[in-house]
């Protein structure tokens with residue numbers, strides 16, 4: 231008998247020997263148990279299949295010539311539920327063995343012509359053990375990686391959740407700081423959503439418009455009170471600081487990948503259709519349509535809500551400004567859609583009557 235060369239942990243490897251000759255199974259069991267394997271025996275092919283269905287063995291030593299079913303049938307059956315088991319087919323002497331061509335078609339890892347010496351068979355079993363061991367290492371590594379990925383995903387998700395909470399808070403901070411524009415982002419979000427719907431845009435687009443509307447001025451959190459709340463006209467240095475809010479908003483929002491699209495829209499909400507806007511001065515269709523829609527809604531709310539620096543402009547004035555800016559400051563299609571929506575301004579006003587105080591969680595993204 232060959233000395234055990236594969237290492238001391240053969241007990242970790244289980245063998246099923248299935249042969250209708252009980253002397254053969256007993257001999258194999260004695261041989262491989264001595265080599266340190268865990269060996270079970272079975273002489274009935276059907277019972278053998280059931281036992282392999284009940285528990286997984288690493289290696290099957292399978293007799294070819296059996297009754298009532300032959301080894302090839304057993305292989306096909308076992309492969310329906312166990313693709314991993316290593317199968318070594320034991321054939322009788324040459325005249326009784328299936329042709330090599332037929333053996334090739336079987337899903338087995340090796341075959342052995344029965345003879346007095348088992349060392350050849352043991353070599354075959356050892357090479358199976360080596361590859362099973364490698365497969366186990368790979369599997370353990372993969373499982374470990376899966377587990378780590380899962381933990382990482384969970385971490386990202388919870389980080390993402392708490393960051394979204396921070397952004398929501400920032401938005402409320404911005405809205406709460408300025409008494410005269412309170413509820414501005416809610417109204418802009420609502421107007422913009424109505425425009426997008428009137429333009430017949432798909433749901434995903436409308437949802438982006440709604441969320442970007444809510445957060446479009448979140449970058450104003452970086453503007454000091456002395457400028458944001460200044461009652462008089464802003465000087466150019468102060469105005470420049472205000473003009474940084476789309477980029478600040480972009481930075482805040484793009485830190486979270488789920489907000490990438492929203493961040494882009496927020497960045498462009500002060501661009502103008504004719505290219506005279508900021509921060510990049512891009513024109514027409516080069517900006518995102520969602521941003522062009524928000525720009526119309528934003529301008530309208532700025533004109534119609536009470537502002538410190540502008541006395542309660544009338545609805546007619548605002549309407550007139552939209553028409554004047556159509557194709558200049560504003561995307562004409564978005565203006566046309568909004569003019570349609572504004573025909574029911576009274577309804578619209580009621581819709582936006584929910585102010586920051588009455589805002590519910592569903593209205594948040």
Ligand SMILES: [Fe+2]
Pocket residue numbers: 446447475499500
């Ligand atoms: Fe803005």
Ligand SMILES: [Fe+2]
Pocket residue numbers: 414418446447528
């Ligand atoms: Fe705004």
